[in-house]
Amino acid sequence: MFFFSDVIGHETLKASLIRAVNAGNIAHAQLFSGAEGVGKFALAMAYARYIHCTNRGATDACGECPSCRQYNALSHADLHFVFPMVRNKDKKKIHCDDYRNAWNEFITSNTYFGIDDWLKAMNAENKQAIIYADESEEIWRKMTLKSFSSPYKIMIIWLPERMNIECANKLLKLFEEPYPNTIFLLVSNAPDQLLSTIRSRVQQVSLPALTLDTIALALQQQYGITDTDARAVAHLSSGSYLKACNNLSLDEENKLFFELFVQLMRQAYARRIKELKAWSEDTAELGRERLRSFLSYVTRMIRETYIRNL
Numbered sequence: 001m002f003f004f005s006d007v008i009g010h011e012t013l014k015a016s017l018i019r020a021v022n023a024g025n026i027a028h029a030q031l032f033s034g035a036e037g038v039g040k041f042a043l044a045m046a047y048a049r050y051i052h053c054t055n056r057g058a059t060d061a062c063g064e065c066p067s068c069r070q071y072n073a074l075s076h077a078d079l080h081f082v083f084p085m086v087r088n089k090d091k092k093k094i095h096c097d098d099y100r101n102a103w104n105e106f107i108t109s110n111t112y113f114g115i116d117d118w119l120k121a122m123n124a125e126n127k128q129a130i131i132y133a134d135e136s137e138e139i140w141r142k143m144t145l146k147s148f149s150s151p152y153k154i155m156i157i158w159l160p161e162r163m164n165i166e167c168a169n170k171l172l173k174l175f176e177e178p179y180p181n182t183i184f185l186l187v188s189n190a191p192d193q194l195l196s197t198i199r200s201r202v203q204q205v206s207l208p209a210l211t212l213d214t215i216a217l218a219l220q221q222q223y224g225i226t227d228t229d230a231r232a233v234a235h236l237s238s239g240s241y242l243k244a245c246n247n248l249s250l251d252e253e254n255k256l257f258f259e260l261f262v263q264l265m266r267q268a269y270a271r272r273i274k275e276l277k278a279w280s281e282d283t284a285e286l287g288r289e290r291l292r293s294f295l296s297y298v299t300r301m302i303r304e305t306y307i308r309n310l
């Protein structure tokens with residue numbers, strides 16, 4: 001994993017990143033932005049692997065050199081991660097390294113993921129995950145030390161928009177006066193929430209939404225489902241492969257939601273007020289979180305039917 005070939009779509013972007021590496025023209029700070037689930041983190045990882053690989057191919061890292069082997073084990077000494085965390089009540093200071101094992105396991109078992117998946121992996125659902133001020137010393141230390149085995153030190157910062165302001169300002173200093181051969185790859189869902197001074201100092205790598213065809217093909221290859229099913233799921237995924245995978249696993253729930261939606265529409269059309277009242281009482285028992293999902297399902301279905309009619 002962590003190869004360009006593991007990243008769905010984005011062929012033009014891959015080619016231009018590869019060109020930049022081979023031309024020795026790697027920007028010191030780059031911002032991978034786009035909607036959740038389009039493959040920003042996967043692309044940044046593949047790019048980092050490619051930069052560190054000592055036997056690069058024309059389209060991907062070799063997978064066998066010492067550097068690639070360290071990537072397989074996520075133990076490369078010049079690859080660093082910064083990501084949002086949840087602070088325990090009893091602990092005063094907390095750094096990404098405290099979560100590094102959980103993080104390694106998490107990114108190895110998921111190629112596409114969102115903040116909710118990470119919170120679940122940390123057993124911290126419904127909590128606020130941020131990058132704390134304490135992390136700034138660590139970032140500084142890691143990126144100003146001499147590199148170990150590669151000429152380049154790479155730091156991937158996942159969701160920099162969740163960075164404490166003090167930490168962001170320290171990071172900005174490193175962007176303003178870059179140390180030689182340091183590369184920052186920022187992976188952001190909401191680049192407009194970053195400091196404008198940071199935004200103006202990074203090279204933009206914008207990932208567009210994936211096309212329906214790209215998602216459908218990937219779903220077929222990964223899950224062995226039919227073309228018709230894959231296209232139906234892809235259609236409701238707004239260009240996000242993560243959403244597509246979630247929709248696929250929500251299939252059971254979707255069946256229930258579909259039944260409820262059909263009942264609602266039929267009874268509303270026939271103006272059966274008494275039945276509608278009973279329906280609403282039954283549906284209320286789904287519970288708060290599932291009702292929220294149901295409401296967003298209904299909104300989407302109404303929009304889809306409307307568009308189909310048009």
Ligand SMILES: [Zn+2]
Pocket residue numbers: 052053054055056061062063064065066067068
């Ligand atoms: Zn290699």
